[in-house]
Amino acid sequence: MSEPTPLVKIRGLKIEGRTDETWIQIVNGVDLDLNTGEVLGLIGESGAGKSTIGLAAMGFTRDGCRISGGTVEFDGVDLVQADAATKRALLGKRIAYVAQSAAASFNPAHRIIRQHTEAPTQHRVMSSGESEQDAIELYGKLRLPNPGEIGFRYPHQVSGGQLQRAMTAMAMSCRPDLIIFDEPTTALDVTTQIEVLAAIRDIVEQFDTAAIYITHDLAVVAQMADKIKVLLRGDQVEEADTRTMLSNPQEEYTKSLWAVRSFQRQEKMPATAGTVPVISMRAVDASYGKLQVLYDVSFDIHEGRTVAVVGESGSGKSTAARCITGLLPPTSGEVCFNGEPLPADYRKRSTEQLRQAQMIYQMADTALNPRKSIAEIIGRPVEFYLGLKGREKRRRVEQLLEQIEMDPAVYFDRIPSELSGGQKQRIGIARALAAEPKFIICDEVTSALDQLVAEGILKLLANLQDTLGLSYMFITHDLATVRSIADEVVVMKEGRVIEAGPKTEMFTPPHHSYTELLLSSVPEMDPDWLDTLLESRGIENLGEAAMAAAG
Amino acid sequence: MIICRVSAGMGLECRSDISNAVVVISVLLIVLKRLGLGLLTLFVVSLLIFASVNMLPGDFAQAILGQGATPEAVAAIREDLGLNKPAVTRYIDWLSGILVGDFGVSFAQANFAVYAGDAAAQGGIGSVADQLLPRFRNTLFLASVSAAIAVPLSLALGVLAAMFANTAFDRAVNIATLSSISSPEFFVAYMLILFLAVLNPVFPSLSNIYDEMSFAERLNRSMLPALTLTLVVTAHMMRMTRAAIINLMASPYIEMARLKGIGPLRVIVTHALPNALAPIINVIALNLAYLITGVVVVEVVFVYPGIGQLFVDSVKVRDIPVVQACCLIFASAYILLNLTADILSILSNPRLRHPK
Numbered sequence: 001m002s003e004p005t006p007l008v009k010i011r012g013l014k015i016e017g018r019t020d021e022t023w024i025q026i027v028n029g030v031d032l033d034l035n036t037g038e039v040l041g042l043i044g045e046s047g048a049g050k051s052t053i054g055l056a057a058m059g060f061t062r063d064g065c066r067i068s069g070g071t072v073e074f075d076g077v078d079l080v081q082a083d084a085a086t087k088r089a090l091l092g093k094r095i096a097y098v099a100q101s102a103a104a105s106f107n108p109a110h111r112i113i114r115q116h117t118e119a120p121t122q123h124r125v126m127s128s129g130e131s132e133q134d135a136i137e138l139y140g141k142l143r144l145p146n147p148g149e150i151g152f153r154y155p156h157q158v159s160g161g162q163l164q165r166a167m168t169a170m171a172m173s174c175r176p177d178l179i180i181f182d183e184p185t186t187a188l189d190v191t192t193q194i195e196v197l198a199a200i201r202d203i204v205e206q207f208d209t210a211a212i213y214i215t216h217d218l219a220v221v222a223q224m225a226d227k228i229k230v231l232l233r234g235d236q237v238e239e240a241d242t243r244t245m246l247s248n249p250q251e252e253y254t255k256s257l258w259a260v261r262s263f264q265r266q267e268k269m270p271a272t273a274g275t276v277p278v279i280s281m282r283a284v285d286a287s288y289g290k291l292q293v294l295y296d297v298s299f300d301i302h303e304g305r306t307v308a309v310v311g312e313s314g315s316g317k318s319t320a321a322r323c324i325t326g327l328l329p330p331t332s333g334e335v336c337f338n339g340e341p342l343p344a345d346y347r348k349r350s351t352e353q354l355r356q357a358q359m360i361y362q363m364a365d366t367a368l369n370p371r372k373s374i375a376e377i378i379g380r381p382v383e384f385y386l387g388l389k390g391r392e393k394r395r396r397v398e399q400l401l402e403q404i405e406m407d408p409a410v411y412f413d414r415i416p417s418e419l420s421g422g423q424k425q426r427i428g429i430a431r432a433l434a435a436e437p438k439f440i441i442c443d444e445v446t447s448a449l450d451q452l453v454a455e456g457i458l459k460l461l462a463n464l465q466d467t468l469g470l471s472y473m474f475i476t477h478d479l480a481t482v483r484s485i486a487d488e489v490v491v492m493k494e495g496r497v498i499e500a501g502p503k504t505e506m507f508t509p510p511h512h513s514y515t516e517l518l519l520s521s522v523p524e525m526d527p528d529w530l531d532t533l534l535e536s537r538g539i540e541n542l543g544e545a546a547m548a549a550a551g
Numbered sequence: 552m553i554i555c556r557v558s559a560g561m562g563l564e565c566r567s568d569i570s571n572a573v574v575v576i577s578v579l580l581i582v583l584k585r586l587g588l589g590l591l592t593l594f595v596v597s598l599l600i601f602a603s604v605n606m607l608p609g610d611f612a613q614a615i616l617g618q619g620a621t622p623e624a625v626a627a628i629r630e631d632l633g634l635n636k637p638a639v640t641r642y643i644d645w646l647s648g649i650l651v652g653d654f655g656v657s658f659a660q661a662n663f664a665v666y667a668g669d670a671a672a673q674g675g676i677g678s679v680a681d682q683l684l685p686r687f688r689n690t691l692f693l694a695s696v697s698a699a700i701a702v703p704l705s706l707a708l709g710v711l712a713a714m715f716a717n718t719a720f721d722r723a724v725n726i727a728t729l730s731s732i733s734s735p736e737f738f739v740a741y742m743l744i745l746f747l748a749v750l751n752p753v754f755p756s757l758s759n760i761y762d763e764m765s766f767a768e769r770l771n772r773s774m775l776p777a778l779t780l781t782l783v784v785t786a787h788m789m790r791m792t793r794a795a796i797i798n799l800m801a802s803p804y805i806e807m808a809r810l811k812g813i814g815p816l817r818v819i820v821t822h823a824l825p826n827a828l829a830p831i832i833n834v835i836a837l838n839l840a841y842l843i844t845g846v847v848v849v850e851v852v853f854v855y856p857g858i859g860q861l862f863v864d865s866v867k868v869r870d871i872p873v874v875q876a877c878c879l880i881f882a883s884a885y886i887l888l889n890l891t892a893d894i895l896s897i898l899s900n901p902r903l904r905h906p907k
Contacts, residue, residue, distance in 0.1 A: 060810060063801065092811035104803040109825035109901055119811040154901045 005076075007177055007210050008034040008057055012070035015052055015061065015234075027052055027234040029070065036177065037208040041225030041242070043215060043257075045450035046421070048231040050214045054180045057212060058095050059087045074178070092119035096171035098200075100183040102163035106155035112163075113151030116170045125174045138169040141206070142199040143542075160313075161192035165199050172203060179204070181213045185220060189312035189477060190521040195542040197223060197523075198534055216450065218257065219523035222246055223530040230254050242527055256452070258525075265462055268305060268487050276339040277302050278439050278471045279324060279357070284333035286323050293319050294330070294495045301439065304465060306472040308486035308503075310479065310518070316495040317475045321441045324473070325357055337439075355385040358432035362444035364424035368416040374401075374427055375412050381434040400430045404460060422453035429460065433468075441473045446481055458485050479522050483507065491515050517546055574904055582894055589886045593879075597649075600878040601642050604871055610634070611658045611869040632658060645875065654679035655872040657865075679872045683858065687880065689760060690857040694842035696773050697780040702835060705785045709792025709831075714819050716797055728786035740779045740852040747775060758853040776853045780846065784838040791834040795827035829896035836892030844881040 015027035027049040034040050042050045052065060056072055059079030072079045074095065079087060091097075096119075099105040107115055117131040126134065132151075139147035142165040155163060164184055171179050184200065185193040201224060204211050213224045221228055221242075228245045230237040230253070238251050249255050277300035286294040294316050301307045309317045322328040324335050326346030334341045337356060343349050361367035368377055378397045382388050388396055398408035404426040416424055425445060432440050442461065446454035462485060464470060476482060482489060482503070489506040491499040491514065499512040511519065523529060537546065612628040613620055629635045633644070648655055656677045708728070712721045731739060748756035754774045764772075796819055799805060808822045847859035858877060865873035897903055 055810075058810060062806075088812040088814065090812065091809075092813070097807065097810040099803055099807060101803060105807040107804040107808070107822050107826070110821075118808075118813065122811075122813060122817070154905045156902050157905060 006033040007036050007075060008032065008212075009073040010053075010057065010070065011073075013053065013056060013067070013072060014069035015049070015056060016066055016068045017052075018064045018066075023066070023068075025068070025234065026065070027056070030231075030234075030236050032057070032229065034178070034210050034212065036210055038227070039204060039211045039213055039225045041213045041215065041221035041228040042231060043218060043221050043228060044231035044237075045216060045452065047233060049234040050216075050231055051182050053231070054182050054212055054214045055097075057178075057180060058091060058097060060091075089123070092176075093123040093125060093174045094177050096174070096176040096179045098164075098167050098171050098179060098181045098184045101187050102167040103155065103160060103187075105167060106163060108155055111152055111154055112158065112166050112170075116151060116166070116173050119170075120173050123174060131173060135169060135173065138172055138203075139166065141203060142166075142169055143195070144169075159192075161188055161196055164188065164196050168196075168200055168203060172207065172209075175207060176209065178210045178212070181211055183215050186215065186217070190479075190523075191312060191517060191542075191546060193220075193523070194521055194530070194533065197530060198542060200224070201530070217523065219525050219529070222525050222527045223523060230257070246525060246527065265485055275302060277336075278338060279473070280336045280339075281320065281324065282334050282336065284320070284323055284330045284335065286319055286328055286330045288319075288328075292331075292495070294323065296333070297323075297492075297495070297497055298333075299490050299497060299500055301471050301473055303438070303471055304469045305487045306465065306474050306485055307488045307490060308474040308476060308482040309490045309492060310476060310482055311492035312477060312518075314494070315492040317477075317492055318443060319495070320492070321359070321443060321473065321475060324441065325359060351385065355435045356437050357439045357441065358435050358437040359441045359443065360425075360428045360432050360445050362448055364421065364428045364448070365416075367428055368424060368431075370416050373413050373415055374419075377416075377427060378430050378434050381431060385435045396434070400434055403433065403464065404430045406430075420453075421449055422456060425449060425457055426460065429457075429464070433464070437470070439471045439473070441475070443475045444477070445474075447476065447478060454481075455484075461485065479519060491518070574906065577903075577906075578894075578898065581897060585890050585893055589890050592886055593882060596882040597646060597879060598642075600875055600882070601638075601645065604874055604878070605638060605641075607866075607869065611871065614869045615658075645872075649879070652680070654683065654876045657682050657873050658868075658870045679876045682861070682873060683876055683880070685762065686856060686858045686861045689855065690843060690846070690859070692760075692769065693773050693776055693780070693846065693855060693857060694839065696770065696777040697784070697842050698839055700777060701781040701784050701838070702788065704781065705788035706792055706831075708785070709789040710796065710816075710819055710824065712789065712793040713796035713800070713823070714815055716793070716800075721793075724789070728789050731782040732784075732786035736779060736783055736848045737852050739782050740775070740849060743775050743779055743782075744852075747778075756853070758855040760856065773855070776846075776849045776855050779849050779852075780842055784841060788831070788834050788838055792827070792831050795830045796823045799823045799826055825899070828899040832895045832899065833889075833892045836888040840885045840888045843884045 010030060010032040013027060013030045013032075014025060016023040017026045018024075030049075030053055032040070032053075042053060044050050052061070055061060056067060057074075057079075059072060059074075059082060061067060067080050070080065074090065077086065077090070079090075106112065113132055113135050116135045117126075117128050120126040120131040120134075121128050125131075135151050136147050139150055144150050144162055144165055150158065150162065150166070158166065168184070181200065185196050188196060197220065203209075213221060215221050215224075225242050227239065227241045229239040230245075230251070232253050237253050238245075238249070240250075245254070246258075249258055280298075280300040282298050284294055284297045285292065297316070297320055299307065299309075309320060311317050319328060323330050326335075326342065326344065326349055329344035334344070336342065337353065342353055346354065375394070375397055378400055379393055382393050382396050382400075386396070398412070401408040401411060406423065406426055411419070411423075416427070419427065428445070445461075446457055449457065458481065461472065465472065472485075474481070474486060486503045488502055489500065490497055491506070491512070493514050498514050499506070506515065507519070509516075520533065526532075534542075610625075610629075611632065612625045612634065615628070616624055626635075633641065636644075645655060657679050708724050712724045715721050744756045747753045755772055756775065758772045758776050760769045760772050800823060805818060805822055808818045813822070843858075845859075846857060847863055849855070850857045850859045851863075858880065861873065862877040864870075865877065
């Protein structure tokens, strides 16, 4: 077999990003070869430069970035040197892109199919009528419901998983030689993710399209890629075919990535019968306007224990939290703290009642006021709830910073933008601790973080629980997190509690059919996992179909 | 939700029918609600107008009689015009007149008729409506001509400035429009007269149009005031267009369009502009309202027989019915244009036009 000339050949690619007025190198000389029909997985943590490299493979850089060296050859054309018109002729037609969030990447003002036919008509590959027919065929191949009709809807009228498949169809519209998939399933629920993964893999195989698949999820990349390239802060760590990489990683960093999912807490003994729970939701119904979103939700959270509330987006996890905090007064039922019913509306609660329940949010970025210093952010609840001022307040803030393992001398006067994602989340934790609560709601606190960082946060939360006797309500859709930190699990679906119980019980069969579906949908590192799963479930029984069956 | 699960064919049709009907009804409801609010606003405005006009110092009888204002003559005129009735009665008379389309009698016109002893002339030549209508028509004509030039021009300039953002072209457009909005209107007007009427006689410098003129002739005569107004209103609309588009240029769907190999002009016109319409429409409405209500200076400079001049003249002679009618027209123009803008911005949102 003769060595084919690669479709994509990247040599010594260097990219710089601008921070304030200086240019800092963020990709330090990456080489990459991709043959026709091959799928390369690019993996790494955030800041590794995955997306930047993916876009550079299209000759494109975002505002504030520039290619400062190296070549990107696509089929013999150097996209770094090529002028805008040459690149435009290739983009959409021979190189296509699938973005992370389909909901944001479809133009809200136009029908889906009109956006689909745009590239073929603009590049004069097909007439608009032909392309429309082709789109409908592709929708069918990607197993979208009602392929003849779905394209004529507007993006907001279609669910996230369907939209993601419609975007894959759009990328296929000109039958490109190369598609860049930029975290295409990161924003989806696990049950939906399978459906999209299967669809993408199918269509890429069917048309023999080369692809660069960017993700931070090792288990996903194991299903999708022929070979894997590991990146760390703009450097390539290693590259090998998927099976070799999984079974025999060479570099220390790769090994550490592979080994991440190891943190597991000892499960506590079940609470003794008759103890009063710290928080208990009793038969709570809640609505947004006329739309009822919670039905008869009841669960207890005991002192010093962690209850994980799991479920897919829209299942009512966060709404339950809003009821507990009093942001959304329930329409019926009640929330009790230490056995005493709390007023439904937070405005009617006393400062003492408010102090006892605190929240940590998913996006530490948006949950911290960007203009306030760390001392002010943590000092505010210290002053508000505990009435400390001046030197006492300062000492308390420093104490809290030490508790979250951040050096007060260094971080006291910083502002949030000077911290990393994990550090910001730690500040969020300190702010919740500042009120000295009994109970903390953690709303997807690790889902925006890289695995290594997330593990650090989970360990910190576990230590704080042991020393301070805190109770956590841990909202998450990530079952790996549940495994590592929870004592009890509450499974929610469509506003109802489907199943509840101690963790070990929940993770050992027999399960409720929905819990079973959730558990089996979490990707595993085994590269054959997806095939096995598809075989056992059947190709027609994925995503929404499976959800309906399990309901 | 149930209907969309019905597969293909029938289900699809009945779904779109239902959602269309729902959209029409919900938009109608919004329109009716806004219309009601508009009427309420107009009512409040009428109160304010009446109160403030009546608080103006001086009085028509005094003003018209001047030196010869004997108490008897003043009283006679006040009696004639109903000025001696209590304010509440006068307000109710005025409002009920308006409801049936009668804006009352212009003091300035009626007075001479009374003096001539020709009582029959009242309500004829002296009616406010007769006096206002031709003027208002002229004002609308000038506003339309200005809008027909200014709106497309500012949209085009805004799109181009967004496309070439931070280039020399962008800066030049910004400087030009900002300097034209920053100069006083009369200055802009005289500059245009100097260059387009005196040095190069392209357009007439006087715009005294009247009914018998042909459309082309009117257009020709209105050109200089229209150009002046264009220069005044372009900057605002153009800058909003530019800003609204640039705001969207970092959004993922714009990046997606560029990654599909779509050219820059098409990216802006078909992908950014439709999503930027709401703020642009609102600014256009405000400027159109200005074209109707804020043109006094331009009318004076070009001797254009519009409503602005009439308004100022009537204030001078305390011709209260005309002043009140003018104010009411200005208020209605603002309310109607903003109402239209609201409805158009709502309709520009596909989430409202096509609910789930």
